[in-house]
Structure formats: C-alpha cells, structure tokens
Amino acid sequence: MISKKAAGIAPYTAGEQPRDKKYIKLNTNENPYPPCGKVVSALTGADISRLRLYPDPRSTGLREAAAAKFGLSPENIFCGNGSDEILAFCFQAFFDPFSKDVVFPDVTYSFYPVWCRLFDINYRTLPLKDDFSVDVSGYIAPAYCQGVVIANPNAPTGRALPLMDIERIVSGNPDKAVIVDEAYVDFGAETAIPLIKKYKNLVVVRTFSKSGSLAGMRIGFAAGDKELITALVKIKDSFNSYPVDSLAGAAAVAALSDGEYFDEHVNKVIRTREAFCAAITKAGFTYVPSSANFVFVTHKAVSAETLYRGLKENGVLVRWFDKPRISNYLRISIGTDEEMRICAEMLKKLAGQA
Numbered sequence: 482m483i484s485k486k487a488a489g490i491a492p493y494t495a496g497e498q499p500r501d502k503k504y505i506k507l508n509t510n511e512n513p514y515p516p517c518g519k520v521v522s523a524l525t526g527a528d529i530s531r532l533r534l535y536p537d538p539r540s541t542g543l544r545e546a547a548a549a550k551f552g553l554s555p556e557n558i559f560c561g562n563g564s565d566e567i568l569a570f571c572f573q574a575f576f577d578p579f580s581k582d583v584v585f586p587d588v589t590y591s592f593y594p595v596w597c598r599l600f601d602i603n604y605r606t607l608p609l610k611d612d613f614s615v616d617v618s619g620y621i622a623p624a625y626c627q628g629v630v631i632a633n634p635n636a637p638t639g640r641a642l643p644l645m646d647i648e649r650i651v652s653g654n655p656d657k658a659v660i661v662d663e664a665y666v667d668f669g670a671e672t673a674i675p676l677i678k679k680y681k682n683l684v685v686v687r688t689f690s691k692s693g694s695l696a697g698m699r700i701g702f703a704a705g706d707k708e709l710i711t712a713l714v715k716i717k718d719s720f721n722s723y724p725v726d727s728l729a730g731a732a733a734v735a736a737l738s739d740g741e742y743f744d745e746h747v748n749k750v751i752r753t754r755e756a757f758c759a760a761i762t763k764a765g766f767t768y769v770p771s772s773a774n775f776v777f778v779t780h781k782a783v784s785a786e787t788l789y790r791g792l793k794e795n796g797v798l799v800r801w802f803d804k805p806r807i808s809n810y811l812r813i814s815i816g817t818d819e820e821m822r823i824c825a826e827m828l829k830k831l832a833g834q835a
C-alpha cells in the first residue's frame with residue numbers, strides 16, 4: 482500500500498514551530514518584523530468574494546512587478562508556493578534522473594539531497610574549505626556533473642560568495658543549469674539576477690519568506706532565461722496549475738512596492754546581527770562571517786548540543802544540526818534587539834558555567 486519511495490525516504494526536517502508563544506523563536510530564520518503596511522492593506526482590502534475563482538495560474542501581476550523591479554521581462558519570472566516548491570520544480574525541470582551528478586557543497590541547505598533522492602537524481606557533494614567558504618574551482622565543469630546548486634549566502638553558514646565567483650561557476654558550465662538559491666541575499670550578499678541577461682543557464686531563486694516578512698504566505702519566484710522559465714511552467718502545470726493563491730500573489734506585489742520599508746527593516750536586522758556578533762565574541766564565542774539573517778556560532782569549550790539544550794530550557798529556540806562538520810555549531814536567527822540581547826546573555830551564562 483505504501484510506495485517504496487515513501488517508505489524509504491528520509492524527508493527534510495524543518496525547524497520546530499511550537500504552538501505556544503513562550504519561546505523566543507530564533508530557529509527558522511523568519512523576520513522579526515511584520516510585513517509592511519501595503520501588505521496589510523492588500524490583504525484586508527482584498528475582495529473576498531473573488532476567492533470563489535481560481536487564481537491566475539501564471540501569477541501575471543507578480544511576474545510583472547518582479548520583472549520591473551529587476552529590469553527583466555515577465556517571461557523571465559516564474560512564481561511558486563514558496564521557494565522550496567520552486568526549487569523542487571527546478572530539480573525536475575533541469576536535472577535528469579539516473580544520470581550524471583548534480584553538484585553542491587557538503588554543508589548547505591539540507592533539502593537539496595532530499596529532492597535528489599525524491600526525484601532519483603544522482604548528486605555529489607564537494608567539501609567546503611575549513612572556513613566554510615566554497616572552493617569554486619571544483620564547480621568548473623567537472624565531467625561527472627549535470628548541474629550545480631549553490632545557496633548564496635550559503636545556509637546554515639551564512640557565508641556569501643562574491644558575484645565574481647558565482648559568475649565563474651555559471652560561465653564555467655555553459656550547457657548545464659546553475660541554480661543560485663538567494664533566500665538570504667538581501668541581508669548582505671550580491672544578487673546574481675543581473676547575470677541572467679548574459680547567461681542562458683542561470684536560474685536565481687528568491688523568496689518572500691525572509692527579507693519580505695511573508696513566511697506564512699508561502700511565496701517566491703525564480704528568475705532566468707525564457708527557455709528555463711518555460712521548462713518550469715511545464716513542470717508546474719504537470720503537478721499543480723495554481724500553486725500561488727490570489728492573496729499570496731497580492732501580498733507579494735504589495736511587499737515589492739514598498740522599498741523604503743524593506744530597506745529600513747533589512748538594515749535593522751543587519752545592525753542587530755553585527756551587535757549580536759560583537760556581544761557573543763566578548764563571551765568567547767566565534768562565528769562564521771554572515772551575510773544572512775542568521776549567524777553560525779560555536780564555542781571552543783562548551784558543545785553546541787549543550788548550548789542548544791540550555792537555550793531551549795530557558796525559552797530560546799535556535800537550530801542545532803547533528804551532522805558531520807557542523808555538529809558543534811548553532812544557527813541562530815536574528816530577531817529583535819531585545820531578543821538578541823537575551824540570547825547573548827544566556828549564551829554568556831551557559832558558556833560561563835563550563
């Protein structure tokens with residue numbers, strides 16, 4: 482009754498979403514600030530009677546708005562129900578099952594290997610350097626490779642690659658798709674979207690969940706050459722014609738229209754991140770330089786597992802991955818100044834007890 486695939490697959494494990502509000506929640510890289518007023522107006526002013534109709538299957542309004550913002554044509558944009566869904570479509574649209582390897586770092590977003598296994602796509606991981614930076618030379622057209630996936634900034638490390646290095650990977654693989662997952666790019670990295678006009682093999686995947694404060698709406702988009710976008714539409718239309726609901730589409734258009742609110746709150750998160758890094762450094766912690774809305778933190782004397790459990794007992798939820806190379810690190814999302822002050826204090830206490 483249960484397929485071999487469902488019985489055998491090890492799914493992705495998302496961070497906890499506790500139902501009570503007693504935790505300071507720094508475990509899933511959500512934005513601590515609410516969506517902008519324009520989003521609130523778009524949702525509260527929406528004509529609810531129109532929900533009886535299916536939404537636009539091509540999300541034309543959002544594609545036009547995103548294209549205008551990034552100097553592209555709507556034909557270069559594909560919208561989906563969060564970037565996880567878009568990435569899953571990308572794996573099916575650009576990679577063949579039972580074929581050559583898709584290549585990504587050994588430490589990266591742990592959903593990539595799950596999609597490979599789900600879709601029977603072979604993959605190979607290349608080790609990050611000791612400082613968790615990507616060794617770009619390994620990604621230049623290895624014979625065994627059918628495509629590349631790079632999160633920039635990377636997760637869960639937060640470390641970004643300069644645009645020049647992304648371009649080396651894209652130009653070095655001219656006949657293979659290179660997917661750049663820019664979920665966190667607004668917090669300090671350079672977007673590869675301008676390269677889309679130059680390279681036919683690049684697809685950039687973006688989300689409204691982090692810098693856009695819309696994780697609860699599930700909305701994102703991909704930008705790429707028209708031919709890649711057409712392939713994504715074919716996969717979508719073979720799975721679900723209407724992944725983006727009308728309200729999510731309207732909220733995303735409104736979020737894109739308020740650049741001032743966006744810049745202010747992204748900069749606030751960046752400032753809080755820098756203050757938090759300075760505070761924990763004083764308490765003997767080290768961290769990977771972050772261009773994201775989280776920091777990857779370690780302490781030389783106290784294990785990350787002890788810290789994770791200690792924080793949780795005291796009402797602060799962070800993410801700890803019990804995985805090779807990173808089991809002594811915590812990924813701590815950046816919340817408000819007050820939340821991060823409490824978190825830093827608690828880390829200091831926990832480390833002081835060692």
Ligand code: PMP
Pocket residue numbers: 562563564565566590632635636662664687688689690696699700701
């Ligand atoms: N890419 C990366 C690197 C992420 O960390 C996440 C969030 N878990 C996503 C994509 C997916 O985000 P969403 O589906 O909310 O757009």
